[in-house]
Structures are given as structure tokens and as C-alpha cells.
Amino acid sequence: MITCENLVKIYKTNEIEVMALQGLNLHVKQGEMMAIIGNSGSGKSTLLNMLGGLDRPSAGRLAINGIDMLKLTDQELSRYKRETVGFVWQNKARNLIPYLTARENVEIPMLLHDRKKKRERAAGLLEAVGLGHRIHNRLEELSGGEQQRVAIAISLANRPKLLLADEPTGALDTRTSAQVMELLRRLNAELGLTIVIVTHDLDLAKQVERVVEIRDGRTSSEMIRRADEMESVEMYAGDGESGDTHIEYAVMDRAGRIQVPEHYLEAVGAKNADKVLLRLEDDKIVLLPARREHPGEM
Numbered sequence: 271m272i273t274c275e276n277l278v279k280i281y282k283t284n285e286i287e288v289m290a291l292q293g294l295n296l297h298v299k300q301g302e303m304m305a306i307i308g309n310s311g312s313g314k315s316t317l318l319n320m321l322g323g324l325d326r327p328s329a330g331r332l333a334i335n336g337i338d339m340l341k342l343t344d345q346e347l348s349r350y351k352r353e354t355v356g357f358v359w360q361n362k363a364r365n366l367i368p369y370l371t372a373r374e375n376v377e378i379p380m381l382l383h384d385r386k387k388k389r390e391r392a393a394g395l396l397e398a399v400g401l402g403h404r405i406h407n408r409l410e411e412l413s414g415g416e417q418q419r420v421a422i423a424i425s426l427a428n429r430p431k432l433l434l435a436d437e438p439t440g441a442l443d444t445r446t447s448a449q450v451m452e453l454l455r456r457l458n459a460e461l462g463l464t465i466v467i468v469t470h471d472l473d474l475a476k477q478v479e480r481v482v483e484i485r486d487g488r489t490s491s492e493m494i495r496r497a498d499e500m501e502s503v504e505m506y507a508g509d510g511e512s513g514d515t516h517i518e519y520a521v522m523d524r525a526g527r528i529q530v531p532e533h534y535l536e537a538v539g540a541k542n543a544d545k546v547l548l549r550l551e552d553d554k555i556v557l558l559p560a561r562r563e564h565p566g567e568m
């Protein structure tokens with residue numbers, strides 16, 4: 271569904287250039303529900319904007335649902351935004367109009383011309399997100415969780431193939447956010463909708479099978495939910511990982527480059543080192559701080 275290869279995004283402001291994506295690789299399968307995490311400034315929103323067709327990549331390859339996103343004309347890009355992709359934002363002002371009813375809100379983005387069909391479909395979508403009893407309520411009369419469910423109904427208005435959710439539960443309490451996540455899971459299972467969720471919250475992210483971490487505009491690690499057949503891998507999962515729901519892998523690019531997690535480097539005293547010693551031991555690759563081997567050189 272999504273293929274990002276070596277994706278680069280450079281923002282130019284005055285004389286300054288910011289490289290928000292620095293050769294990012296990501297593959298998302300059709301029908302997958304996955305999460306992207308990363309610190310503030312790591313490039314999550316930039317990536318989401320590229321996936322949503324809200325902005326264009328500077329270089330690299332981005333194909334979504336068979337569409338080459340770097341080759342689209344402005345007209346084709348608008349069509350992509352209307353027909354292929356749906357958005358759910360944390361910021362309600364971006365999704366909803368408070369003085370309109372739930373149903374009117376859902377009708378706004380619909381491409382259907384027939385008013386009756388529009389109404390029926392809006393009511394059907396609200397029903398699908400568990401708000402059949404709230405269709406005539408104004409948005410401002412609904413709770414935060416209900417409003418976010420209306421936002422999800424809106425995002426489905428034009429039958430998108432890909433749903434992009436930016437901190438979809440950011441403004442909600444734990445219980446309500448669990449309900450919203452449950453709804454997304456159901457839509458994923460029942461409609462086969464591909465869902466990409468961006469969040470700061472690792473616990474929330476771990477509610478899905480696969481979590482990809484972005485660091486400095488690149489994918490750095492990937493967490494995949496544990497399964498019994500992964501027993502052999504668990505041997506290498508390392509300290510502190512036991513009892514965890516996911517196994518963390520470092521992402522390796524075609525040239526064999528990986529980003530070693532900061533806390534691993536810190537643990538062996540190699541955080542600020544500019545080189546490390548690599549050694550092949552039986553079937554393992556061991557990484558050692560350089561100074562242990564060559565104290566005289568440090």
C-alpha cells in the first residue's frame with residue numbers, strides 16, 4: 271500500500287534549510303494497522319503530510335496504492351486527497367464544526383450530490399462508529415470521545431483506502447482513548463482499511479502489531495508484537511525486554527547501516543564515540559566501545 275524509499279523532505283525558510291526527512295524507508299502493507307512514534311521534531315508530521323498528499327517530497331520514492339506521489343499534477347493530488355486518503359487529527363478544529371450537528375459535519379466532505387443519499391450515508395457512518403443515537407446533536411453537545419468518533423466518521427466519508435491519524439487520542443483520557451483505538455481496530459478488521467497512526471505515546475502505539483520509530487528523519491527501529499513462533503528470536507531480545515509485548519529490531523538499510531539505540535550506547539559508555547569496535551563471534555555481531563580495546567588512543 272505504501273512504499274517510501276530514501277524519502278527526503280527539505281524545508282527552505284529564508285536562508286535556512288531543514289532536512290525533515292533524511293532518506294526514510296517505510297513499507298506498509300494493504301490492510302495493515304501500524305503506528306509511527308518518535309520524539310518531537312523527528313519528522314512524524316512531515317511524513318504524515320507526504321502520505322496525505324498535503325505536501326510533496328523533495329526526493330526519493332513514494333508510492334501509495336500504486337500512485338507515484340512525486341509525479342502527480344496538482345489536480346491529481348487534490349483527487350488523491352479527496353478519494354484515497356482520510357485524516358483524523360488531534361486538533362478538533364481541523365475536523366469539526368461545533369455548531370453543526372454530527373450528521374451535518376459528516377455530510378460536509380461528501381462527494382455525493384444526492385442530498386438524501388448523503389444523509390443516509392452520514393447516518394450510516396455515525397451508526398458504524400457507535401453514534402447512531404447522537405446524529406442530531408450539535409458537536410458542542412458531545413463529549414471529547416464522541417467528537418473524535420464523529421471525526422473518524424468524517425474521515426470515512428469518501429471511502430478512503432488509507433486512514434492517517436495524527437495523535438488521534440491525544441486529547442482524550444485513558445478509557446476514552448481505548449474506545450477510539452478499539453473503533454480504529456474494528457474499522458481495520460471489518461473494512462480492510464489501512465491505518466497509520468502517529469503518536470508520542472508508546473503504550474498507545476503498542477496496541478498495534480507493528481510500531482516504527484523515526485529518529486532524525488529516518489526509521490531507526492521497529493517493534494513487532496511477540497508471537498510464540500518467535501521464541502528463537504527472544505533469546506537475543508536483551509535485558510529489560512522480557513514481559514514486553516513487542517520485540518524491538520533495529521532497522522537496517524540496503525547498505526547495512528543501522529542506528530544503535532541511544533540507551534544501548536549509553537550502557538556501554540559509547541554514547542559520544544565516533545567509532546565502535548565490531549566483532550563477529552560465532553553467529554553474533556558484537557559491538558564494543560573502542561576505548562576498551564585501545565585505551566592508549568583515547
Ligand SMILES: Nc1ncnc2c1ncn2[C@@H]1O[C@H](COP(=O)(O)OP(=O)(O)OP(=O)(O)O)[C@@H](O)[C@H]1O
Pocket residue numbers: 281282283288289290308309310311312313314315316317
Ligand atoms: N513548514 C516547515 N518549515 C520549516 N521547517 C519545518 C516545517 N515543518 C517541519 N519543519 C522542521 O522539520 C523537522 C521535523 O518536524 P515534524 O513536525 O515533522 O516533527 P514531528 O516529529 O512531527 O514533531 P512533533 O511531535 O513535535 O509534532 C523539525 O526540525 C521541524 O522544525
